[in-house]
Amino acid sequence: MLYPVENEIxxxxxxSGIWEFRKxxxxxxxxxxxxxxxPLVHTIEMPVPASYNDVTTDxxxxxxxxxxxxxxxxxxxxxxKEERIVLRFxxxxxxxxxxxNGDELMRHKGGFLPFEHEITEALQPGKNRLTVxxxxxxxxxxxxxxxxxxxxxxxxxxxxxxxxxxxxxxxxAGIHRPVKIYTTPMAYIHDICVTTETxxxxxxxxxxxxxxxxxxxxxxDAQGSIVASAEGTSGILRVQKAHLWNPGKAxxxxxxxxxxxxxxxLPVGIRTIRVTDRQFLxxxxxxxxxxxxxxxxxxxxxxxxxQVLNVRDFELMKWIxxxxxxxxxxxxxxxxMQMADRQGLVVIDEVPxxxxxxxxxxxxxxxxxxxxxxxxxxxxxxxxxxxxxxNHACVVMWSVxxxxxxxxxxxxxxxxxxxxxxxxxxxxxxxTSTMCVDVAEDQISQLLDVVSVNRYYSWYSDCGRIEVVYPxxxxxxxxxxxxxxxxxxxxxxxxxxxxxxxxxxxxxFSEEYQVEFLKENNRAIDSCDFVIGEHIWCxxxxxxxxxxxxxxxxxxxIFTRERQPKSAAFVIRQRWMEK
Ligand code: GCB
Numbered sequence: 001m002l003y004p005v006e007n008e009i010x011x012x013x014x015x016s017g018i019w020e021f022r023k024x025x026x027x028x029x030x031x032x033x034x035x036x037x038x039p040l041v042h043t044i045e046m047p048v049p050a051s052y053n054d055v056t057t058d059x060x061x062x063x064x065x066x067x068x069x070x071x072x073x074x075x076x077x078x079x080x081k082e083e084r085i086v087l088r089f090x091x092x093x094x095x096x097x098x099x100x101n102g103d104e105l106m107r108h109k110g111g112f113l114p115f116e117h118e119i120t121e122a123l124q125p126g127k128n129r130l131t132v133x134x135x136x137x138x139x140x141x142x143x144x145x146x147x148x149x150x151x152x153x154x155x156x157x158x159x160x161x162x163x164x165x166x167x168x169x170x171x172x173a174g175i176h177r178p179v180k181i182y183t184t185p186m187a188y189i190h191d192i193c194v195t196t197e198t199x200x201x202x203x204x205x206x207x208x209x210x211x212x213x214x215x216x217x218x219x220x221d222a223q224g225s226i227v228a229s230a231e232g233t234s235g236i237l238r239v240q241k242a243h244l245w246n247p248g249k250a251x252x253x254x255x256x257x258x259x260x261x262x263x264x265x266l267p268v269g270i271r272t273i274r275v276t277d278r279q280f281l282x283x284x285x286x287x288x289x290x291x292x293x294x295x296x297x298x299x300x301x302x303x304x305x306x307q308v309l310n311v312r313d314f315e316l317m318k319w320i321x322x323x324x325x326x327x328x329x330x331x332x333x334x335x336x337m338q339m340a341d342r343q344g345l346v347v348i349d350e351v352p353x354x355x356x357x358x359x360x361x362x363x364x365x366x367x368x369x370x371x372x373x374x375x376x377x378x379x380x381x382x383x384x385x386x387x388x389x390x391n392h393a394c395v396v397m398w399s400v401x402x403x404x405x406x407x408x409x410x411x412x413x414x415x416x417x418x419x420x421x422x423x424x425x426x427x428x429x430x431x432t433s434t435m436c437v438d439v440a441e442d443q444i445s446q447l448l449d450v451v452s453v454n455r456y457y458s459w460y461s462d463c464g465r466i467e468v469v470y471p472x473x474x475x476x477x478x479x480x481x482x483x484x485x486x487x488x489x490x491x492x493x494x495x496x497x498x499x500x501x502x503x504x505x506x507x508x509f510s511e512e513y514q515v516e517f518l519k520e521n522n523r524a525i526d527s528c529d530f531v532i533g534e535h536i537w538c539x540x541x542x543x544x545x546x547x548x549x550x551x552x553x554x555x556x557x558i559f560t561r562e563r564q565p566k567s568a569a570f571v572i573r574q575r576w577m578e579k
C-alpha cells in the first residue's frame with residue numbers, strides 16, 4: 001500500500017485539525033438513531049490526530065468503553081474533476097465505520113494500520129460531510145486481544161460495556177493518525193515492491209510495480225544523478241559501487257516510477273539481512289541491537305501522531321547511542337518509519353498481537369480464548385503490515401507477537417500457520433516473537449529465526465534482590481541457546497523507576513536501583529556471546545490501565561514521559577558508546 005505523496009501529478013489534502021465529536025451515552029445509539037444521516041449535534045471540539053481520552057477533563061470520556069463519533073466537513077477543489085480521489089486514514093483505534101455524505105463508505109478493524117477507499121463517485125459538488133464512528137472495544141478476535149461484556153449497572157439498571165485488557169498500556173482510542181484525501185490519475189500506479197541484494201560492490205534492486213500503464217523506472221542517488229533505469233512492470237536495477245543503507249549511516253536512493261500519466265517516488269535503501277546460528281548480519285557484518293522497546297504515548301495526545309515527539313525520541317536515541325527499537329506492541333506511524341529509514345535506525349516491526357492466551361489452563365476466566373477467527377485476523381493483520389512496510393530499509397525483522405502464552409498446547413499449530421504466512425509474504429526478512437514463558441515450556445521458538453526473550457529478574461521475581469540477576473539471567477539465556485541453537489535477543493528487561501527518587505543503598509523504584517539492575521543484566525548479557533542485542537524496557541514512561549501495580553503508568557522508562565533522562569540514561573549512554 002503506497003503512502004500518499006505530492007508531486008507534479010498527485011495532490012494531497014490533510015484533514016488534520018479540529019473535528020466535531022460526540023460520545024455515545026447509550027450503547028450503539030448513534031447507529032440506531034443514524035447520526036451519520038445529518039450533521040452531528042451536541043458535539044464538542046476534538047483534535048485529529050489524537051486520542052480523545054486525555055484531551056478533556058471528563059472522566060467518563062477518558063474511560064469510555066464503546067463508540068464515539070467524529071465529523072468533518074470539507075471541500076475538494078474543482079480542478080480535481082478529472083482525478084481519481086481517495087480517502088485514507090493513517091489509523092483509527094480500534095474499529096472504524098466511515099460515512100460520506102450520510103452513506104456508509106467503508107469499515108476497518110485494527111487500530112494501527114492504514115485503510116482507504118476511492119471516493120471519486122461518492123463526492124458531491126461543494127461541501128462534503130465525513131462521519132466516522134470509532135470503537136475501542138476489544139475481544140478475542142481482535143489484536144490486541146481483550147474481553148468485553150455488557151453488564152447491567154447495579155444502581156441505575158442501565159446496560160454498559162465493560163472491557164478487560166490483557167496488555168500493559170492504556171487503551172487509547174480515536175483517530176490517531178492523519179486523515180488524507182489524495183489524488184491519482186484515472187490510470188495509476190497501484191503498488192510497488194522492492195527487495196535488495198548486493199553483488200560484490202554493486203547493489204541490485206528487484207522491483208515490481210502494479211499499474212494501469214507501461215512502466216518506466218529510474219533510480220537517482222542522493223545528489224540527484226540517475227544511476228540506473230529500466231522498462232517494464234518488474235525488473236532488476238544494477239547500481240554500480242552502491243552506497244549501502246547501514247545502521248546509523250542511512251543512504252537512500254529515489255526510485256522514480258513513471259506510468260504514462262502517473263508518477264510516484266519511493267525512497268529505497270540497499271541492504272542485506274542474514275541470520276546465522278549466532279549472528280544477525282546487516283550487509284554481511286554482525287549487527288548488535290542496542291535500543292529499546294517503545295510506545296507511541298505522550299501526555300494529553302495519548303497515541304496521536306506527534307512529529308515533535310517523534311523527532312525528540314530520535315534525538316534521544318541518537319544521544320544515547322541506540323541503533324534500533326522494536327515497535328512494541330503494534331505498528332507505529334508511517335511517518336515514524338520513514339524517519340527511521342532516513343536516519344538509519346533499525347526497526348523490529350511488531351503486529352498488535354499482545355495479550356494472547358490460548359488455553360484456559362487455570363479456568364480462571366469463563367470467556368473464550370484465542371480462536372480460529374483470531375488466527376485468520378492475525379494473518380490478515382500481518383498482510384496489512386507487510387503491505388504497508390515491505391519497502392522500508394529500516395525494517396529488518398518481523399515480530400509476530402509479544403509474550404503469547406507459548407507454553408499452551410495450541411500455540412504450536414497456531415504459530416506454525418502465522419510464521420508460514422509471514423514467510424510466504426516476505427522470504428527476505430527473519431521472523432521473531434518475544435517470549436515470557438520458561439524455556440522448558442516454550443513450544444514455538446523452533447519456528448523463529450531469532451529467539452527473543454523478555455526478562456525481569458529481581459523485579460517481578462526475587463523483588464529487590466539485585467544479586468540474583470546475573471546468575472539467573474545468564475543461566476536463562478544459556479538455556480534458550482542450548483534448546484534452540486539460535487541467536488538470542490533480549491527484547492525486554494527493566495525496572496520501574498520514579499524519576500527523582502534517590503536511595504542508597506539502592507531500593508526498588510529508586511534511580512539507583514534501575515542503574516544497578518541494568519548493570520547486572522548487562523553483565524549477564526555480556527557473558528553470552530550468542531546474544532545479538534539488548535533492548536531495554538522501556539524507552540520512556542508510559543500510561544497504562546488502572547491497577548495497583550502502576551502509579552500513573554509504567555515507570556520503566558530510561559526517559560520520563562516528558563522525555564528527560566533518568567540517571568540510568570547516562571550509564572547506558574556510556575555503555576552503548578563503547579559497545
Ligand atoms: C512485559 C510486556 C510489556 C510490559 C512489561 C512490564 O513483559 O511485554 O508490555 O509493559 O512487561 O513493564 O511489565
